Every structure is written in C-alpha cells, then in structure tokens.
Amino acid sequence: MTISSLLSIDRKKITLMWFLVPISVYMVVFFLYPVLYNVFIGFFELKLGRTPVFNGLANYKEMLSDTQFLGSLVTTLIFVSASVSIEVTFGMLIAFLLNHENRLMEFIRTFILIPTVFTPLVAGLVWKSLYHPDLGIITYYMRKMGIDIGRGLIVERSLALGSIVVVDVWEWTPLMVIIILAGLKSLPTEPYEAARIDGAGELPIFFRITLPLLKPTLLVALLIRSLDALKVFDIIWAITGGGPGTSTTVANLRIYEVGMNHLRIGYAAALSNVLLIIGVVVGVFLIKFIYKNERL
C-alpha cells in the first residue's frame, strides 16, 4: 500500500468523523445532560422558585414509604405485563392466521396498521366516548347483553385498568402482528421439509420447530413493546386521567402530578429515576440480545 493511499484512507476517516460530531454533541446536550441532571436533582429538595437544598437520599427514603407512588408502580407493572402479554399472544395468533399470500390477506395486513398511526390522544378520546357510562356504545350493548359493569367501565375501580388495557391492545397488537409476520417470513424452510418427510403433524411442527425458531423475534418484540408500554401516558390521560381514585394512575402520571402540579421537582426527579433504572436495565438486555442475534 502506497503512502498516498494510506493518507487518503486517513483523510476519508477524518472527514467522516466530522459527520458524527453533530449527533454526538446533540445527544450529549439534549439527552445525556438532561438525564444526568435528573439523577443529580434527585438528591435535592427542589421546589419552584426556591433555592435547591441538598438533602442526600431523603427523597429516596421518602419514596419507600410513599404508598401513592409505590401503588402507581404496581399499577404500571400490572398494566405493562397484562397488555404486553395479550399483545404478543394475540399478535402471534393473528400472524399465523394472516401468514398466507393472497390479496385479501395483503389488504388486511395494511388495514390493521391503522391503530398504530392513530394519534394516541385521539384514540383515548374516542374510546372514552365509547366507554361513556350513559351514552357510550360499548356500555349500552354490554348492558343489553346483561353483562354487569356497575356504573360503567371507566367509573368502576375494578374495571377501569382493564378498559385501558383493551385500548392499548387495540393500538399495539398490529405492531406485534407485523413484527412476527416478518419473523415468520425469514424462517428457513429446510426443517419443515425434513419434518414433513418424517410425517410430523401440524401441532408438533409448530411447537418443535416454529416456536423455537421464532423465539428471538418474539423476545425482541416483547422487550420493545415493554419499553414502550412503560411510557404509557396519553391514552390514560385522555380516558380516565388516572382515576377513578388512583386505579389507573401509572407511575408516569404520578410523577407528572408530583412534578407539575405539586411542583416538587426534586422529588419527582427521584421518582422518575426509578423508571430510568427499569428502562435502562430492560434496554441494555435488549441491546445485548439484538446484537448477539444480529440486527432485527
């Protein structure tokens, strides 16, 4: 290799390094810095218009006995696990049903994507109207069918969270369908041919071949969906605002209340740092998994 070609490779590298500068600076300034700032003010008693006072771990100590926040964490956990498990299961079933090549299936695959682009707040307002305790269509027909929904789906504490989960399932199952369909399409054909030659039935083929081969796709779908479900805010804000009582107050809503309404910014930061840790742990797990199994 001549010196000039070496130099030109070097020049290319230097030029291209400059391409990375804007995004790196951007991420440090608008992502890393705010997040670290959040970690930092979690150690302060910071109220709007007052000088911040360092108080060590006091916020975190308070959190341990803050039943409202701990309750909202439990609500978050129930919400995320219920919606994600339903979405992945339904997503898989629907993907199998739609995994045929004809024009009707193609149309359906397009059509089912609509909820994923539907502005979440609008979706929330629509469902809120459908759930309306007197005039909602869903309420009316459920009562007509003799189903006991008390004063209404989003008025009864025991039913509200489930009603929100239904909306989330409506919104995000299609995403799972599309990801799993993509996974199904990329499966190798050889194991199936071999199994058919051996005379294996459909069910054993599904459990012994399809499911294990699909496991990486399913896990990635599950993790991505969990990370996004952890961010839920708009639909709950629109439908119940966290009520009745605190039955649909997920951690995001509680943190918002503490930070924006009570203006206890330091404490809100400490609370949100708990979510940060959960997000980062799941995220790092996901990143490791994806990069072990190539990119999805």
Place this chain on the structure above:
Amino acid sequence: MAIVGQNSTLHSALNFFRVLVILVILVFIAFPVIWIISTSFSQRIDMFKLPPKLFSAFIIDNFRYVFTKMEIDSWIINSLIISIGTMGLSLLIGVPAGYAFSRINFRGKKVLLIMILLTRALPTIVLVMPFRIIMQSIGLLGTRTAVILIDTVYNAAFTFWLMSGIFESIPSDLEDSARIDGCNPVQAFLYIAVPLSKPGLVTSALFAFIFSWNDFLFALTLTSPDTTTLPLGMLSTFGIMQQGWTYMAAMGVIAIFPVILLSLMLQKYYISGLTFGGVK
C-alpha cells in the same frame, strides 16, 4: 379415500374458523375508526339518543364549526411546524452520522451506539422534566423549538440506527471508484450514497413526522397557549365542552387523516420502519 374426506372436512372447518376470527379482529380494529368518522358527520343532538346509532345524519357542520369557532388552524400550523422541523433536523444530523458509522471504525463506536439505542429505553417522563428546566433557563420554554429539540432526541436516534443499517447494506465500491475519480468523501456521500438510500430516507422522514404529529406529553409540558399543538388543543376543548363529541370527532378526523394517509401511501416504508428494517 375416507382419510382424505375427513381431512378436507377438518380443513374447511379450520378455514371457516379462520375467516370468523379474522372478521372479529377486523371489526374490533375498525370500530373506533368508523365511529370517529361517522360521529364527525353526525348531528350533536343524535349523540344523546339511546340506543346509540353509528349512522344518523350526514352533515359537515362540525367541520365548519371547528374551523370557524376554534383556533384549529393555528394548532394545525403549530403541529406542522413541529413535525416538519423535527423531520428536517433528525435527517440532517442522523443521516450523515449513520453513514459515517457504517463506513469507519473508531474508538468509542460502541459507546455511541449504546447511547443512541438507549434513547428508546428512556421513559419519556424522565427526559421531559429536566428538559423543561433546561428550556426555561435558556428561554425556550413555551416555544415550538423546545418541542422540536426533544422530539429530535428520539427521532435522530431512530434515523441514525435505521440509516446505518441501510448504508451497511450498500457496498462502498461505487464510492471508492468515485473517490479515485476525484470525488471527496462528502461528495461521495451526497451524490452516491444518499441517492442509493432513498427507501431509508423516506422511512426515517415518515417516522419523524408521525412521531411528532402524534406527540402529546412533550407538547403538554413544553408549549404555551400560542404554540399549542392539535392534540393538546383538542383535549382542552373537549374538557370545556360537555359531550362535544361531534366537534371532538371532527378535530380527531383532521388529526388522524394526514398520518393515516401517509402511512397507507408509504406502506412499504412504514412497515419496514415498524419492523426496524427487518422487512426489506
């Protein structure tokens, strides 16, 4: 023969079952969409009648009302400025970076990648609170710029990741031969790599637009009454008007129309973004 007959009965039973399940799913998915469209053309008074009807009248008064009596035009403009601004900024910093990332090795490559990927794991509430304080201290709180800046964190990261994958799949031979012919690296990027990566660019742009257009939490915490976006404006009017369903539906149709249209028109790109580049 008997076995074949049994099998085909089983087969048609399964087929029937499949069609039935698909129909149920379609109704479940379509229902809220049909409801909002039909309500937007309904008379307000019909909303109070029981049993609730899906189709009663066909009037366009609701649209006329929201356009004349509300500030919906300024909300639409704010939403558009934020969405297009986010789209532009995300592409501007995400595309060249994705390209460089796919072409060179350097120290800290992994750190950059992890930082980019962690944006997706970051709960929005964790970013928005400190962001508010920072924006306030530099005088940007309440501006559209503040929303563009926070939306871009997520979208530039997505663009970067998607584009680095796209560029990786484009061999660098063409760029190398262009270099020999006297192109500098910037020209090779602009005139050779960028045109070849069009599907990725469309996907990135589409996702940035949809993300910002649909955003609610960032607009809620960072805008002022002058810079209110469409979802935020909708919520405030819906809060004021008891049972203003028909107006809400009209505004909702206006809100979802562009994103649904874009995603259907650019379906292939939309799906490839949803599956994170897994479907080409």
